[in-house]
Amino acid sequence: MVAATTVTRIFFSDAKTIIASVKTQHSVRDPATMPAAARATAPGDLLGKLGARTFLARYWQKRPLLVRQAMPGFAGVASRAELFRLAANGSVESRLVQSRSGRWTLAQGPLSAARLRRLPGHDWTLLVQGVNHHLPAADRLLRRFDFIPHARLDDLMVSYAAPGGGVGPHLDSYDVFLLQAGGSRVWRIGRPRDAAERALVAGAPLKLLRRFSPQQEFLVEPGDMLYLPPGWAHDGVALDAGMTCSVGFRSPSRRELVAEFLQRHADRLELPGLYADPGMRPQRHAAQIPAAMIEATQALLSQLRFSRADVAGFLGEYLSEPGARVVFDRPLRAMSRGRFAQAASRAGLRLDARALMLIESRRVYINGERLTPGRSALPALRQLADARALAPATLGPAVLDLLYPWYLAGWLHPGRDWS
Numbered sequence: 001m002v003a004a005t006t007v008t009r010i011f012f013s014d015a016k017t018i019i020a021s022v023k024t025q026h027s028v029r030d031p032a033t034m035p036a037a038a039r040a041t042a043p044g045d046l047l048g049k050l051g052a053r054t055f056l057a058r059y060w061q062k063r064p065l066l067v068r069q070a071m072p073g074f075a076g077v078a079s080r081a082e083l084f085r086l087a088a089n090g091s092v093e094s095r096l097v098q099s100r101s102g103r104w105t106l107a108q109g110p111l112s113a114a115r116l117r118r119l120p121g122h123d124w125t126l127l128v129q130g131v132n133h134h135l136p137a138a139d140r141l142l143r144r145f146d147f148i149p150h151a152r153l154d155d156l157m158v159s160y161a162a163p164g165g166g167v168g169p170h171l172d173s174y175d176v177f178l179l180q181a182g183g184s185r186v187w188r189i190g191r192p193r194d195a196a197e198r199a200l201v202a203g204a205p206l207k208l209l210r211r212f213s214p215q216q217e218f219l220v221e222p223g224d225m226l227y228l229p230p231g232w233a234h235d236g237v238a239l240d241a242g243m244t245c246s247v248g249f250r251s252p253s254r255r256e257l258v259a260e261f262l263q264r265h266a267d268r269l270e271l272p273g274l275y276a277d278p279g280m281r282p283q284r285h286a287a288q289i290p291a292a293m294i295e296a297t298q299a300l301l302s303q304l305r306f307s308r309a310d311v312a313g314f315l316g317e318y319l320s321e322p323g324a325r326v327v328f329d330r331p332l333r334a335m336s337r338g339r340f341a342q343a344a345s346r347a348g349l350r351l352d353a354r355a356l357m358l359i360e361s362r363r364v365y366i367n368g369e370r371l372t373p374g375r376s377a378l379p380a381l382r383q384l385a386d387a388r389a390l391a392p393a394t395l396g397p398a399v400l401d402l403l404y405p406w407y408l409a410g411w412l413h414p415g416r417d418w419s
């Protein structure tokens with residue numbers, strides 16, 4: 001354990017102490033003793049013997065968990081060069097965080113390869129968001145988390161840290177799985193006990209905690225995975241150069257959910273008529289808002305009712321809306337509908353990595369749009385939404401009617417492999 005001080009930096013001389021303390025931490029998996037079936041890459045497999053059900057019941061949104069060798073031999077989803085290339089791309093969100101003599105700096109991407117190459121040999125981290133939109137290995141990694149609903153998934157962020165690099169002690173409003181890929185890193189974590197422990201450093205370019213009181217620390221190595229629920233303070237510092245894959249699950253704030261719902265609901269409201277005050281009496285104070293006006297408005301508002309279908313429809317549209325930076329690539333030379341049907345029956349289909357597809361009851365939501373397909377189309381659409389791919393299949397005309405425009409919009413592609 002670490003003393004409750006503001007520990008924001010780790011130096012290499014700390015490593016031995018850290019390793020000693022880490023040996024006492026809970027490890028849930030010994031891959032060498034696992035049966036072959038358990039080593040298969042089913043969703044949730046990375047939780048080892050614990051299994052998805054037990055993980056969700058005991059840890060999800062409740063307490064952190066360190067899984068030693070969740071993915072033995074995990075080498076990451078991108079090479080350093082690929083990550084640098086993404087950081088230089090203007091349509092990809094990236095950040096560079098550096099600390100120099102206790103002073104933090106933040107630069108937003110795009111970040112040119114030349115600039116990244118000029119960085120010193122220590123104390124910086126490059127963070128690239130939405131890597132799953134760009135690299136097949138990253139998209140495949142997310143499928144390992146399919147025991148959690150897609151409606152909660154945000155993205156896969158990959159960070160590359162030079163020795164000593166980190167982003168400082170902070171809190172996230174995300175459930176996050178931090179999977180180490182190459183290099184080793186020390187994570188210090190703690191649950192803030194009060195508002196003072198959640199207070200931020202004033203004027204810093206990052207949301208850094210003013211008083212971080214770590215309660216546990218872990219040295220993680222390639223293949224290890226740390227799960228943190230939202231609101232847990234954490235600070236990860238690289239001991240040697242390496243990458244961390246952060247699989248983030250978004251917890252929208254209650255305020256965001258209600259505000260978004262009301263805004264969208266307002267567009268659909270049908271409330272004919274005007275406010276009326278035929279019983280008006282002479283006013284003594286012209287500036288006074290009439291009590292009758294307040295009461296009539298309150299009565300009107302209290303008549304508002306939201307059905308389950310209203311709420312489900314809102315969630316489906318809202319949660320499947322692509323991010324502001326997402327632009328789909330339409331096929332350069334689009335196939336005819338007949339050729340598309342042949343390609344789907346020969347090679348199957350896959351959703352574009354940027355497409356968001358959700359299902360509730362008989363409604364299908366894709367990229368912020370809502371549709372209610374006929375019953376016969378639903379099983380194929382459900383398979384496509386769950387697995388984000390469809391095995392080669394002869395698709396009936398109802399499914400083709402739906403999917404062909406998605407292909408033209410760049411939302412799905414023939415072939416099951418993304419190369």
Ligand code: SIN
Nearest residue numbers: 125159166167244246
């Ligand atoms: C990192 O990968 O450096 C930061 C991830 C996090 O703290 O959420």
Ligand code: CO
Nearest residue numbers: 170171172234
């Ligand atoms: Co974080």
